[in-house]
Amino acid sequence: MKTVNGIVDLQLEPQIPIEQIQIKFNRPAASRYGLTVGKLSEIIETALNGRVVSQVLDKQQTFDLAVWLKPDARQNLDTIRNLLVDTPNGQKIPLAQVATIENGTGPNTINRENVSRLIVVSANANGRDLRSIVNEIRDKVNQQVHPPSGYYIQYAGQFEAEERATQNILISSLIAFVAITVIMYLSVKSIPSTAMIMINLPLALVGGVFSVALTGGVISIASLVGFITLFGVATRNGLLLVDNYNTKFAEEMPLKEVLIKGSMERLNAILMTAFTSALGLAPLVVESGPGKEILQPLSIVVLGGLFTSTALTLMVLPALYAKFGKFLLPKRTTSVVEDGKVPKAVFE
Template identity: 25%
Template sequence: RLSGGLENLANNHYLPFLRRCLEFRYVTASVGLGILILAMALIMSGRILFTFFPSIEGDRVYASLEMPEGVSVSVTAKGAERLEAAAEALKADLEELTGEKNVIRNVFTSIGQKADRSSGRPNMNGPGRSHFGEVVIGLAPAAERDNLSAKLVASMWREKVGTIPDAVKLSFNADEFSAGEPINYELAGRDVDMLRAAATELRAELGRYAGVFDITDSFRAGKQEIKLSLLPEARNLGLTLRDLATQVRSAFYGSEAQRIQRGQDDVRVMVRFPESERASIGNLEDMYIRTPQGIEVPFYSVAQFELGRGYSTINRVNGRRVINVIADIDRSQISPEEVNISIQKEVLPGLQAKYPTIRMSLSGEQEERAKSFSGLFQAAMLSLVVIYTLLAIPLKSYIQPLVIMSVIPFGAVGAIAGHWIMGYQLMFFSALGIVALSGVVVNASLVLVDYINRRRREGMELDEAVLSAGVVRFRPILLTSVTTFVGLVPLMATPSPATMFFIPMAISLAFGVLSATFITLILVPCLYQIAEDAFGWDPVAQGQIDADEAYLNAQAQRAE
């Protein structure tokens, strides 16, 4: 029954439609070209956006707290306690929301360093920092918490915490995997004050976008310090800045006098001022400095000092200081690409005019996105050249490979439509699927063109050969494409963190093959005849078949 239905579809519906399309082949080709132009316009105008990586939620929510450098551990611990208290209060709200108990399995706090992001129990690595703290909420698996979004938990936790006094940075993250910060602008220049001003303005502009949060920058003022300098009189006494710094350090921090071995440990004996004489800045002013001649002079007679803040870190790229403006984004409200396009069009030109010596560029996820898509584009161009070469050699034609490969861009159009139908954003893995698609969709087109050529070598007229090839190859082309599509349906229908990377690729392949099928059956025959109208191909004139043999073959086919 299925075979009979396909035969009826091919002879009674497809054949008359194909004959009509061939009669108006230039109109058919124009419609196909219009579809391609529309798809390209949607991409180039930014209405269809390619994102880089999907946001994949895990079963943990991280709250990272950063206080001013130099604060005591107790100050950071108080901020972490506030995060813990908010997490405990969140438990009751989540139980009420989901009707499930133990939605939050555990709460882990780390003071001084980040918690490990790997699976299993969090552990601590690296040197400690008194100004840094992190609190981690461990959630029940998604199936046991009524598929409650971890990002929703992070948002609710953020609201309960509010603002922590004196916090330099407070961010909440629920992603199991990340390719970098969604919003990251690198500002490079030599004037630190100008960089800070530009970073402040850019942060204010980012705050205007709905869905953009946890906006911060990488500039840190560092700890408070005392900066020493010599007076001109000190030079006359033979004092250097190194002499001054060494004596002040020895007085307040100490100099190692000896080491005493106690078991497996070395005990350092330090010589320095008594604690009462190194407790305030006044003690610095009261100390005496020894000159190279052994004369002791008051500190204030040869040196001066001022209070300031040093830089905790100095980031440089190509010799220029760099400040990164970083933000997170709620992808359900807006995509990073939309924000970046708007910032580059509306904000950066004004900032660049105001701060001409500062270079502004994308970093983080968007920088990786540009590199990855650039590499993928180069590889795709190379694969198209190879495909063209492999087709041109056996076909002995420069034009027919282009007719066969005409289905490739229409496969991409089908992939874009498939993402819209399935409700997925186009992303890097979608592009991988489109590139893989280019080697798949040419198969049916190649078989169709080869069949037309064989029928023509047998002496059949061009119109009859094209129509005959379409009808004969209709069923295998259609069944091959449909079975490919059906085989990919289980992967498309099972969204989970494990398959999230592969679903966009499967959508590109499935809908691209389906779209290319109709293009192969309708547009390829039209393009074949258009190519014949423009360039012509006569198998008899090219010696591929004898004229008498062609005549006899044609008579035999008419008799059939």
């Protein structure tokens, strides 16, 4: 991890060796006597750590009655080695016959997570995004580190929280997309019109993707929130145009006039939304103070997406309507000329 660019404050969880009595069980010898490691552990725990076996009542107060070795015996290796162990067949054997007892050194603390032992290697990120640093660490570890059986490496901390948040946002985005589609259909009552409005969503993504690419190519949680915001703006613009087109088309207005008048009537509202949002986001894009790690990526995505979404919406949606507008509402036919009068457009 030291060779990874952007790693700072790298450290291993402090482990201070301390003197301790180490008891290592001889499993084959214990099995010959019909003893299990669990049974031996209970006996040793009772002798060295104590076990409450009853209670004593003294002057209206209850005290626990614990059984264990005397303090000086708990520090004596010979006493521990000669500790008698009851076997299933009624024999009593010294602990030394099924275990090795000796002085040694070990860690001062043993941490656990989900019952498994845990040791932490921690570091901070500086000058690079967290995801790229962890990906590089993961590649190097996979190539150079091969843990023995029973050991595994887990990448946690802020990176784990970011991955979990990314998954939640992607699921929420999918749900939001479905909800927006249903609401659009209930508004325009037409599947082709709904499809035309939803086509506008990829147009909003174009500017956001280019903005992210130009500013480093890092997609963070804030960037994903910015894309969701763009979805709402793009959908609103598409709904304004298509709904106005449908209204004018229903008034028997020629298609060319529908597109020109419908677009001009909604141009002010669309541009006003885009420019006011851009003015509000511009200071956040160039901001360098605290909080920029959240506000800046979001602002970059939304600001870039606003320009492309607004421009492409005003060009692509009218073109699509001119091509497929005849499928959005009932077709028009012309009545037979009667008494020299100009025929009027009627609906089938």
